[in-house]
Amino acid sequence: MRIEKTYRKLDHVEEVNIYDIKESELFQHVPQEFEMPFTPFEKTLNNLSNDLDIFIPYNDGEDFIVHRLGLSALVRGHIKQSDVAGRLLSKTSPGFFNILKEPLKEVYETRKTKKMRFYYHFHEKLARFSNVKIIYDMDKLILISDHRDNRETSLHVPDDGHGEKANLIEYFSLTGSYYKIKDRYTWTQGIYNIINRSREENDEYYNIIFDLVIPEDRPLVEKMLQVMDQKRSNYESVVRIRTDDGVLKYIEISIYSKFDENGEIINRYGLIKDVSTDSNRKMTRPVDFLLKGFKNSKKLALMIEPLSSKYHEFSEGFYNIIEIGPNDYHHNRKVLENIVEEDVQCKLKELADGKIDELETIFTYNVGGDENKQKIVEIYIERFEFGQTHSIGFLTDITEEQNKQKELIEANEHQKILIKEVHHRVKNNLQVLNSFLNLEKRAYKNKPNVIIDHMQSRLSSLAILHEKTYNTTDFKNINLKEYIIDQDSQLRSLIGLRDGIEFVSDVDENITLTIEVITPLLLVIDELTMNAIKHAFPDKSMPDKKIFKQITKLNNEKGQLILKDNGVGIEDPTKITKNLGCEIIKNLTKQLDGKIELIQHEHGTGYKLTFPLDMEHTIEG
Amino acid sequence: MNERILIVEDEAITALDLKYSLEELGYEIVDTVDTGQDAIDTAAETVPDVVLMDIKLKGDMEGIEAAEVISELRIPIIYLTANTDTDTFEKSNVKGSYGFVSKPYDINKLDKTLKITINRAKLEEKKINDASGFTE
Numbered sequence: 001m002r003i004e005k006t007y008r009k010l011d012h013v014e015e016v017n018i019y020d021i022k023e024s025e026l027f028q029h030v031p032q033e034f035e036m037p038f039t040p041f042e043k044t045l046n047n048l049s050n051d052l053d054i055f056i057p058y059n060d061g062e063d064f065i066v067h068r069l070g071l072s073a074l075v076r077g078h079i080k081q082s083d084v085a086g087r088l089l090s091k092t093s094p095g096f097f098n099i100l101k102e103p104l105k106e107v108y109e110t111r112k113t114k115k116m117r118f119y120y121h122f123h124e125k126l127a128r129f130s131n132v133k134i135i136y137d138m139d140k141l142i143l144i145s146d147h148r149d150n151r152e153t154s155l156h157v158p159d160d161g162h163g164e165k166a167n168l169i170e171y172f173s174l175t176g177s178y179y180k181i182k183d184r185y186t187w188t189q190g191i192y193n194i195i196n197r198s199r200e201e202n203d204e205y206y207n208i209i210f211d212l213v214i215p216e217d218r219p220l221v222e223k224m225l226q227v228m229d230q231k232r233s234n235y236e237s238v239v240r241i242r243t244d245d246g247v248l249k250y251i252e253i254s255i256y257s258k259f260d261e262n263g264e265i266i267n268r269y270g271l272i273k274d275v276s277t278d279s280n281r282k283m284t285r286p287v288d289f290l291l292k293g294f295k296n297s298k299k300l301a302l303m304i305e306p307l308s309s310k311y312h313e314f315s316e317g318f319y320n321i322i323e324i325g326p327n328d329y330h331h332n333r334k335v336l337e338n339i340v341e342e343d344v345q346c347k348l349k350e351l352a353d354g355k356i357d358e359l360e361t362i363f364t365y366n367v368g369g370d371e372n373k374q375k376i377v378e379i380y381i382e383r384f385e386f387g388q389t390h391s392i393g394f395l396t397d398i399t400e401e402q403n404k405q406k407e408l409i410e411a412n413e414h415q416k417i418l419i420k421e422v423h424h425r426v427k428n429n430l431q432v433l434n435s436f437l438n439l440e441k442r443a444y445k446n447k448p449n450v451i452i453d454h455m456q457s458r459l460s461s462l463a464i465l466h467e468k469t470y471n472t473t474d475f476k477n478i479n480l481k482e483y484i485i486d487q488d489s490q491l492r493s494l495i496g497l498r499d500g501i502e503f504v505s506d507v508d509e510n511i512t513l514t515i516e517v518i519t520p521l522l523l524v525i526d527e528l529t530m531n532a533i534k535h536a537f538p539d540k541s542m543p544d545k546k547i548f549k550q551i552t553k554l555n556n557e558k559g560q561l562i563l564k565d566n567g568v569g570i571e572d573p574t575k576i577t578k579n580l581g582c583e584i585i586k587n588l589t590k591q592l593d594g595k596i597e598l599i600q601h602e603h604g605t606g607y608k609l610t611f612p613l614d615m616e617h618t619i620e621g
Numbered sequence: 622m623n624e625r626i627l628i629v630e631d632e633a634i635t636a637l638d639l640k641y642s643l644e645e646l647g648y649e650i651v652d653t654v655d656t657g658q659d660a661i662d663t664a665a666e667t668v669p670d671v672v673l674m675d676i677k678l679k680g681d682m683e684g685i686e687a688a689e690v691i692s693e694l695r696i697p698i699i700y701l702t703a704n705t706d707t708d709t710f711e712k713s714n715v716k717g718s719y720g721f722v723s724k725p726y727d728i729n730k731l732d733k734t735l736k737i738t739i740n741r742a743k744l745e746e747k748k749i750n751d752a753s754g755f756t757e
Binding site for chain 2: 442
């Protein structure tokens, strides 16, 4: 067995070429020396797409005890797990020990994950290879390798973040790239989508694209290579290839070369794009499936720029969001000008210029430059280097969501104001009741029953207000008639039944008032009613005692209340000014911006109150 | 001489009760008004010792707005309000405000607040007069 090591800078991996390894070196039957703990999920581990070998360092990393080997290693050696577990690697597999002792020891000592690539050669011919990752974990060394006999095994998937992103894009793409360094090729996934086959082991030794060029176009390739060798740094051409499964495709090839001072080629890389669709030939492209997924979406767009802005791929949603058709859209900065936020414009320019790598933000977009037609758009776009500059991004029209959110915030704010307002009204009305009580106490020191009667009535009126406004958020349009019906019902049960008085009301059902008007109005009606109860019917045995009220709309601004009784009437109207009830009425009328006057009629007393239907009032404060 | 109070209150019953209660305690009520503009006009005309100011008023001017104008006349202001939230308190805590009494009020607490305010205002007035060399 012969081992040769190289270090591949491009992928940051250590490559090991193993020549002429013998079967006997791979596995030898030796007795078990160490008791091995049970490995959890053994079955699951065997079903993984990658092989998982576990070694336990022995003698300070000079040797390694085999804990378990991956399934493909066992299959190759025609052995079972029990044939290798608990044996020293040096004894049971001198071949692997030779290959692995140094990297395993290095990882054991440095605790740093190591990436490697093994090439197994038999009779100078490459037979197999595997990508390997060695990880130190909890005093164990775990070796993960992808050496399955599967055509889909990824041969050149660099494990750094950029490589994964590039492959993610190219997995759906019909644009790919290759690098040629020292007569070896590195092909990206997009190439395989173009040639309709999976990766194969020896692909890096051939130009897998040029080999498929149809005979008629071969002169073009010859010319291209000839020109490229003449110190020309780039060349573009379109050729036709026939894939292994017989499909004819049109391929656009761009080749770039780098030369050293002596004119020798350092490296060469090419960009390959399947332009068959562009040539209107029937074709199914994987990237189309992906873009098609976004086709019906008017608010979400996928943007892919696999290799250069020249080949950008935007889903239908992109054109829907910016409201410019695909034919009218040019990959220029005109769209950028429609973005309202200047800082976002700057960031996008910085992204295009390579000053920043990603951008995630929300901006306002003026459709067609029209400020009156704005959309709120969320953008996520990422840029990264993988040979060429790539970018992938999503654009989402979030106008509706933003508006809904705004509405919710506003509704929430409105609710907060309402709650504040209700609290304020409750406290204010408690103060009004407290003040009523103080006034009553002064006026009727020795008549607690009178105070209780009066206070009960006022309390009922204010309670009606709270009850009626409890389930409404509208304090501006309160229907008066409903309140008067309730007030009458309360008066009837408090006083009417006891004193034999009937309450009759006639209220215009179209009168709606603000809470600022209805509160003092109900209190005035209360006072006038209590006055009538107190003074109009001195003889409790009087028949047909009635208190009648009529509330009408005089015009759009003013309403009128007439409250009259069929009692004994007032002999001397001048006396009423000295009464507390009348003082309360006078003050409440002032609060109402109203006007009250006494009406003398044949039977009993009446009052006429005119009041504004609306009244300006500060809402908060 | 009795301390003179201007009541600014849009609730007629509360205003009436305040008037009687404060008169019983020996204060002179210069007037009872229910709008911000009337408060400014009456304060300028009667120059009371204290303005007892509700925050929510009739009309489109709030009590705090009226108080800001009245404070220019160096008349102390006590807010008497049912709005006891932090926002309102912070908004009302401006130049010229000497106290914040919550509704429903306790007349004894209101009396003490009025007395402290009047004393403080007199001391401040004296300081200003002393500094400017003005003596009565």
